[in-house]
Amino acid sequence: DAGVTQSPTHLIKTRGQQVTLRCSPKSGHDTVSWYQQALGQGPQFIFQYYEEEERQRGNFPDRFSGHQFPNYSSELNVNALLLGDSALYLCASSLSQGGYGYTFGSGTRLTVV
Amino acid sequence: GQQLNQSPQSMFIQEGEDVSMNCTSSSIFNTWLWYKQDPGEGPVLLIALYKAGELTSNGRLTAQFGITRKDSFLNISASIPSDVGIYFCAGRSGSARQLTFGSGTQLTVLP
Numbered sequence: 001d002a003g004v005t006q007s008p009t010h011l012i013k014t015r016g017q018q019v020t021l022r023c024s025p026k027s028g029h030d031t032v033s034w035y036q037q038a039l040g041q042g043p044q045f046i047f048q049y050y051e052e053e054e055r056q057r058g059n060f061p062d063r064f065s066g067h068q069f070p071n072y073s074s075e076l077n078v079n080a081l082l083l084g085d086s087a088l089y090l091c092a093s094s095l096s097q098g099g100y101g102y103t104f105g106s107g108t109r110l111t112v113v
Numbered sequence: 114g115q116q117l118n119q120s121p122q123s124m125f126i127q128e129g130e131d132v133s134m135n136c137t138s139s140s141i142f143n144t145w146l147w148y149k150q151d152p153g154e155g156p157v158l159l160i161a162l163y164k165a166g167e168l169t170s171n172g173r174l175t176a177q178f179g180i181t182r183k184d185s186f187l188n189i190s191a192s193i194p195s196d197v198g199i200y201f202c203a204g205r206s207g208s209a210r211q212l213t214f215g216s217g218t219q220l221t222v223l224p
Binding site: 004033035040041042043044045048055056058090092101102103104105106107 | 117119148153154155156157158161201203209210211212213214215216217
């Protein structure tokens, strides 16, 4: 049973560029959440997608956007990258009607230079 | 916004010792979760707590949901080398869909 799959695992981008990160949820899960984890910090909630709609959003600027596809997979897009966007980006999937069984992927390490 | 204060920030203990860490919040949570994160991996759920006062065990791990709903602790008994990692508390409140995480406790187990 595959867990949450994220790609790519590592990425280096230049300031001002745009990046797209991808996530395939755990089999049977229909909800995807994205978190940003800066070095030495706990994960911070970016947004959550369910039924292809953004259901809730954390305190992140509009440069951060997302999408969920009919197969429940999701993308996180970040425009106009800043040095401060360097972080581990985690995807977590869950079942909308199933308590708080969030399953996290291993993340994408984004470095902005 | 909500903040979780997790302590201690780091711990160095001898193998076989017991460990305790805790989280406090400025506001009420109705769910507390404890996660462990190994290097290069995402957080893995250890214990979930859903009711004030609840005490739950998972092997050598025990966690409690504080009566005030503003705190939680995690105990690890008889630590072993594979307990090394970063432990995070996380809470969820009201109708919020997101988890609020603490800043983590880095645990090192010395042989």
